[in-house]
Amino acid sequence: MSQETSAPEAPIGLLLDFGGVFTSPLLPAVLAFEKREGLRKGACIAALYQDEEGVRLTSDLERGAISQTEWNEAAAVKLGVAPDNLMGRIFADLRPEPVMIAAAAAAQRAGIKVGILSNSVGLAPWDLYDGYELEALYDSVVISEHHRMRKPDSDLFRIALKELGLTAEECVFVDDTEAYVKAAEALGFAGVHATDPQQTVAQLSKLFGVELADAH
Numbered sequence: 001m002s003q004e005t006s007a008p009e010a011p012i013g014l015l016l017d018f019g020g021v022f023t024s025p026l027l028p029a030v031l032a033f034e035k036r037e038g039l040r041k042g043a044c045i046a047a048l049y050q051d052e053e054g055v056r057l058t059s060d061l062e063r064g065a066i067s068q069t070e071w072n073e074a075a076a077v078k079l080g081v082a083p084d085n086l087m088g089r090i091f092a093d094l095r096p097e098p099v100m101i102a103a104a105a106a107a108q109r110a111g112i113k114v115g116i117l118s119n120s121v122g123l124a125p126w127d128l129y130d131g132y133e134l135e136a137l138y139d140s141v142v143i144s145e146h147h148r149m150r151k152p153d154s155d156l157f158r159i160a161l162k163e164l165g166l167t168a169e170e171c172v173f174v175d176d177t178e179a180y181v182k183a184a185e186a187l188g189f190a191g192v193h194a195t196d197p198q199q200t201v202a203q204l205s206k207l208f209g210v211e212l213a214d215a216h
Contacts, residue, residue, distance in 0.1 A: 010210075011170055011190060011208060012112055012170050013115070013161075013164050013171035013172070014113070014114045014115070014171065015117050015160055015174070015184075015189070016100070016115070016117070016173075016175075017117060017118060017119075017151075017174060017176060018116055018118035018134075019091075019094070019128060019176075020175075020176035020194065021176055021194050022097055022100055022104075023094045023095065023128075024094055024095045024097055026094070033089060033090045033091075036089075037089075044079065048075060048079075053078070054075070057074050057075060058071070061120070061122055061145075062119040062120055062121070062144050062145065063144060063145065063148055063149055063150050064146065064148055067122060067124075068087055068121065068125065068126065069124075071087065071122060072084070072087060087126050091126075099198060102214040103212040103213065104138070106210070106212040106213075107204070107210070110208070110210045110212075112208060112210070113164050113166060115139050115140030115160055116140065116141045116142065117156065117160045120144045120145035123143075142156065142159055142163060151177075151180045152179060152183030157173075157183070157184060171190070172190045172192060172207055172208070173185075174192045174204070175194060176193070176194045178193045181193045198213070201213050
């Protein structure tokens with residue numbers, strides 16, 4: 001007698017990156033900042049994400065090893081701009097992404113646990129998370145600097161899972177950085193690389209077997 005194989009169970013947890021997922025994309029905001037400041041296009045990427053010292057600075061900020069003010073001062077020297085509220089100026093054009101925020105709410109209504117896992121950019125003087133009411137709305141909120149580590153550190157993912165009370169195999173992880181998605185998949189998550197909100201929600205709806213797109 002042949003043994004029947006049961007269909008895999010749908011995931012019951014959704015873990016979301018914040019910047020670039022719950023907000024509009026980061027790169028256009030950075031490019032707009034460069035234009036306002038009279039910098040050449042790509043100056044921020046080159047100085048802060050490709051240069052060895054810039055990468056170290058940003059990693060230290062994400063882990064809470066330096067403050068946003070310290071980062072502002074060091075990054076300002078590398079860019080040749082004023083340090084005052086530099087992080088806030090760089091991301092001044094970021095806006096909430098209503099499609100993803102609505103999808104998270106729809107997931108919760110369907111009984112899916114929803115958590116946030118974000119690499120910090122510091123919380124003062126500029127707070128990326130201000131106004132989103134993350135602690136009130138979601139089942140778990142893990143900001144990297146509070147734990148002195150950053151994505152893709154596997155221990156940070158495990159902290160988020162512990163707060164959700166779920167295993168990686170029960171969860172989907174969404175991030176706009178592909179390397180972090182791959183790190184999550186290596187731990188057992190189903191991964192979604194967020195490049196377009198509508199496409200991301202369509203992928204999530206398929207994975208969960210629940211329609212998460214806002215009908216309005």
